[in-house]
Amino acid sequence: MDYPKSQACKTCDNCNEKSHIFSLLSQEELLVLNKDRFEVMFEPGQVIIKQGAPATHFVSLTMGMAKLYLEGFDRKKLILEIVKPWKLFGGPGVFTDMRYHYSISALTETASCFIPAENVKHLIRTNHAFAEAMIVHGSINGSKNFERLLSLTQKQMPGRLADVILYLANEVYQSNSFSLSITRQEIGELSNMTKESATRILKDLENEQIIKIDGKGIEILKLEALKDISLRG
Amino acid sequence: MDYPKSQACKTCDNCNEKSHIFSLLSQEELLVLNKDRFEVMFEPGQVIIKQGAPATHFVSLTMGMAKLYLEGFDRKKLILEIVKPWKLFGGPGVFTDMRYHYSISALTETASCFIPAENVKHLIRTNHAFAEAMIVHGSINGSKNFERLLSLTQKQMPGRLADVILYLANEVYQSNSFSLSITRQEIGELSNMTKESATRILKDLENEQIIKIDGKGIEILKLEALKDISLRG
DNA sequence: TCAATAAATTGATATTTCACAACTTTTTGA
DNA sequence: TCAAAAAGTTGTGAAATATCAATTTATTGA
Incomplete structure (x- = not known):
């Protein structure tokens, strides 16, 4: 090796x-x-x-x-x-x-x-x-764990997924356009949902033109809309 | 006053x-x-x-x-x-x-x-x-918050409620028989469910003879069964 | 390079949980 | 003490989410 x-x-x-x-x-x-x-x-x-x-x-x-x-x-x-x-x-x-x-x-x-x-x-x-x-x-x-507790327990899937995308953009890749080093399964494990749900809601966000998906690549097109989904839960 | x-x-x-x-x-x-x-x-x-x-x-x-x-x-x-x-x-x-x-x-x-x-x-x-x-x-x-995160995100309602009853018995009232100083609403807020669900699942546990309920009073009848529900989620 | 494996997608269906409404019981405060 | 308010209960239907199965696409190691 x-x-x-x-x-x-x-x-x-x-x-x-x-x-x-x-x-x-x-x-x-x-x-x-x-x-x-x-x-x-x-x-x-x-x-x-x-x-x-x-x-x-x-x-x-x-x-x-x-x-x-x-x-x-x-x-x-x-x-x-x-x-x-x-x-x-x-x-x-x-x-x-x-x-x-x-x-x-x-x-x-x-x-x-x-x-x-x-x-x-x-x-x-x-x-x-x-x-x-x-x-x-x-x-x-x-205090981060408090925020996580609220996001994971009080928001529905679109809100939780929006939180994860914002986290990845802001804290991990530090760009609104990035190539994922994690799988859909792992996106699910970040947002407490199944990989199938993660796939579906990502696609929903793409259909609403809020993000653009290309395999592992994600680009945030409408940041405000994404923040709005995060807030609305 | x-x-x-x-x-x-x-x-x-x-x-x-x-x-x-x-x-x-x-x-x-x-x-x-x-x-x-x-x-x-x-x-x-x-x-x-x-x-x-x-x-x-x-x-x-x-x-x-x-x-x-x-x-x-x-x-x-x-x-x-x-x-x-x-x-x-x-x-x-x-x-x-x-x-x-x-x-x-x-x-x-x-x-x-x-x-x-x-x-x-x-x-x-x-x-x-x-x-x-x-x-x-x-x-x-x-580390308590880690346990809470797991209980709240990965267990279904009966498991979460069992966790709350065990918490109340072990840490708050320090007895397997106690009189609640909190409402059903607050039991729901501890276990992340609605007060209606809290009521229903408490009643389920009573029907299974795992706990005894008398208004605000709760007595754990089958501790092992309760722990089992907590584990199974 | 190509088969084997893992990941991603999609649809159909089942389960879990909530929201709402109606009603009963308990608590509270004048 | 009694009426109003709050808490608790119960049923029904709707919404959210998971599960399962089938299929496609991507990745990996020989």
Whole structure:
């Protein structure tokens, strides 16, 4: 199998430019992180973090794209996020029962940096600003989950799908025209509907000329109309 | 109107026995909290914390019972928790955009202690153990929200209602036989269904002899059967 | 390159859930 | 205490969504 050349970070130094939360650390503290961390490459489909497994490390994507999802009942998944480089994961689990509370698996060729949980906890105990940043980080995730709860429980399928398209455009691909790296099945897992419903409602949006679909490609034609559908539920 | 005698705490001292998170504070630190805090009584129905309003204070219930809920679309509510004394609220908002991200309103006569956000933030910056406890606190809430997301999105009504009954029995009333302080409407808002559906499914559970209903009273007759319904979804 | 596999689409049908209306029971406040 | 309001119940029909099956299209690995 052709593995790509490892793009492993040589040191944590430049991470404080890329991963916001590390910019609060001194050179000395970055050295502590650097000591035990290691980087691993993942093929598409491979599991980076497994829900239920021991949460021994924080994980940060350094290359590629992955999906973060909850494993529910009957193998049903709920995707919470499409993950791109420089966000830190370890989630609630590292601070509670030492088990990961979600899974992350690679969508593309992906590199991840694994940092022992203890090293990060040590920083929390010794660096006030870093501890506060972790609280803020957790709070932002918390409020996003509130929005998700409302979208998923109170909106009907067109509203939920509009939310997902807007999320992909604004937060993932950062463009109103993008080529999906996820399947219809995964769009369904983001918006809590079956892949058949996802297909149908995408087509409805295309028929109303609100979006343009070309296989994996999606282009938002009428942003306001899409936002309107998101609001109306 | 007959107001009950205020049961205001005289000092924060005894709070470190009641509110777990304050047990990490020294006498000196408790004095800081004590200085600016104040207590307010609320009648049933009154709003203690309003979603969207400026998040200037942390709030802790000291007496009574309240509901914590998200205000969604078309006035629809999603109740996240039935709140009892000695838990701390301020939620994600105090650490992000300084707006509350949920509402809390009194179900019974309720007393709440308001603590200026700055005083708590000060403690976070000066007391490592307290900061870590806040991270753990936020992480526990985070993982509860994951469970809620799964229950609400992947289970059908009987499973969701079973989850709510088990939640009420285990976490709120701490007994398998209890008298509800909430309405059928609010049971619906906890389990994301209409009050009519809540009524019907409660009656189904009673017909199957899994629970016994007497107006506001609920008794769990077959705990295992109820857990089974919760699992099967 | 091509068969095998996975993904996407489409239609028909079944299930779940809601909305509305009518009615009964309980609670509340003057 | 009693009338008004709120909460709870029940039935019916409609809407939303899932399931299943069949088919087409795209992707992948030998």
